[in-house]
Amino acid sequence: MKRGFLNGSKVKKNPLYEPPPANDTAKEAIHDQKAPQATLDDGKLPYGKVENRGERAISSKHRLNFEGSWSAGAPKDYEVSKVAYTEIDPTMFATNPDQVVVTTIPRTYLDKPFDPDGHSVWIVLGPTKAKVVGRPGYLKGLPKPSGPPAYEVKTVPNMGMGIFATRDIAVGELVFAERPLLVAPLDLSPMAGKSAIKLRDKYTPDEFKQILMLECEKHLDFALAVMPPENRQAYLALANDHKEDGSGPLLGILRTNGYMIKNLFDGPNVDEWQSNVYTGITNVGSRINHSCKPNIAHKFDLDSFGFSFIAKRDIPSGEQLCYSYCPVEQSAADRKADLARYGFACTCPSCANPTPESDKLRTECRPKILAAAVAVSRGVANKAVFEALVDLKKQMVEEGLEATDSYHKLLKIIFTVCVMLGMTDEKSTYLKEMKKYGLY
Numbered sequence: 001m002k003r004g005f006l007n008g009s010k011v012k013k014n015p016l017y018e019p020p021p022a023n024d025t026a027k028e029a030i031h032d033q034k035a036p037q038a039t040l041d042d043g044k045l046p047y048g049k050v051e052n053r054g055e056r057a058i059s060s061k062h063r064l065n066f067e068g069s070w071s072a073g074a075p076k077d078y079e080v081s082k083v084a085y086t087e088i089d090p091t092m093f094a095t096n097p098d099q100v101v102v103t104t105i106p107r108t109y110l111d112k113p114f115d116p117d118g119h120s121v122w123i124v125l126g127p128t129k130a131k132v133v134g135r136p137g138y139l140k141g142l143p144k145p146s147g148p149p150a151y152e153v154k155t156v157p158n159m160g161m162g163i164f165a166t167r168d169i170a171v172g173e174l175v176f177a178e179r180p181l182l183v184a185p186l187d188l189s190p191m192a193g194k195s196a197i198k199l200r201d202k203y204t205p206d207e208f209k210q211i212l213m214l215e216c217e218k219h220l221d222f223a224l225a226v227m228p229p230e231n232r233q234a235y236l237a238l239a240n241d242h243k244e245d246g247s248g249p250l251l252g253i254l255r256t257n258g259y260m261i262k263n264l265f266d267g268p269n270v271d272e273w274q275s276n277v278y279t280g281i282t283n284v285g286s287r288i289n290h291s292c293k294p295n296i297a298h299k300f301d302l303d304s305f306g307f308s309f310i311a312k313r314d315i316p317s318g319e320q321l322c323y324s325y326c327p328v329e330q331s332a333a334d335r336k337a338d339l340a341r342y343g344f345a346c347t348c349p350s351c352a353n354p355t356p357e358s359d360k361l362r363t364e365c366r367p368k369i370l371a372a373a374v375a376v377s378r379g380v381a382n383k384a385v386f387e388a389l390v391d392l393k394k395q396m397v398e399e400g401l402e403a404t405d406s407y408h409k410l411l412k413i414i415f416t417v418c419v420m421l422g423m424t425d426e427k428s429t430y431l432k433e434m435k436k437y438g439l440y
Ligand SMILES: C[S@@+](CC[C@H](N)C(=O)[O-])C[C@H]1O[C@@H](n2cnc3c(N)ncnc32)[C@H](O)[C@@H]1O
Pocket: 037, 158, 159, 160, 161, 162, 238, 239, 241, 256, 257, 286, 287, 288, 289, 290, 291, 342, 343, 344, 345, 346, 347
């Protein structure tokens, strides 16, 4: 498994912010469906119950924030490293791409009230902060939802807490926006500093991962210490499904609740393994549970340094807001395998009673839609094609797949076929639906 250890050293000097290449849009949307949560483990860190993990706690001399006993993994002979943490002057930026800095966005002032849109503590590598703060649009306020509040946080049987719609929400509607409580590198290895290379020689890969997690815990401890108190309380109240794998308590929360932020990355481009991107934890958004029939999606805006949570289909009042922690266009067995590291079994109808039809639809819809796109672009359009596509659309709606990129693509193809066949009434029906989904 290639994972960019100390990938910060690959960062070029004075990088300017570059959005992902335009032709990556479809890939981005696909990835948005793919494990947006618990991005830190990404299958590479241990999960579940890990025996003989070392039980090496961070001693109080390295701990700023928390009293009381807790332990993390790491071999017994491992000494926690000493790291100089934060920027001395918040108006200055680190230039060394290997330097880990803990900062606050927007900065806080002793003699001024907190920003009404909130503050994020950001564990950031070297020059990356400068490229965000130096953007022409920085710093905008968060977008505000229109209409009355649309959600509430409640307990859900067998899921802990969850978020529910308190009124009907239309597809495309901004349900809420928030600044993350914490943003941290997806890849933990920079947090072990340059010593990581030596450590990898001395310890086994499993021991090395435990050390990495311990070092990360130390940074998180510092980050929590500089957080506004309300944010710290909110962070500590979040779920933690990583209590027995060697993650410290703060890392456990990060691993359980992180959203990958693919447009916030070190260096000029996102690398092949997406190991130079960041992950964010939010107060409300991190309470959103998983479903294989998702109805909400998130996006991160660099100008406001905040997440927006947007309805991906019409959501009736009372329905739980969910997104998918794994790709939805795969079989129930594959989804179950993907979800294993989150420590729960999905009980949505397609997982509770998987059928061959559901598996077939989920695994075949994307290639079918891509093939249809190619055929239609070559001028193949007739009534039979139209009917087959409409039938596929109906099946995808029944299966709860309207939030997928494939469904959006399908809508566009059907619309194009209507135009090609001169089907005026149908054309305006699909145009209307495309507009509803923000596709036109
Ligand atoms: C980001 S948190 C979601 C909010 C969480 N339920 C809470 O109480 O804060 C992710 C954790 O919630 C639980 N969870 C999420 N979706 C679930 C589902 N469909 N079924 C059971 N548990 C779920 C799992 O423990 C998962 O690791």
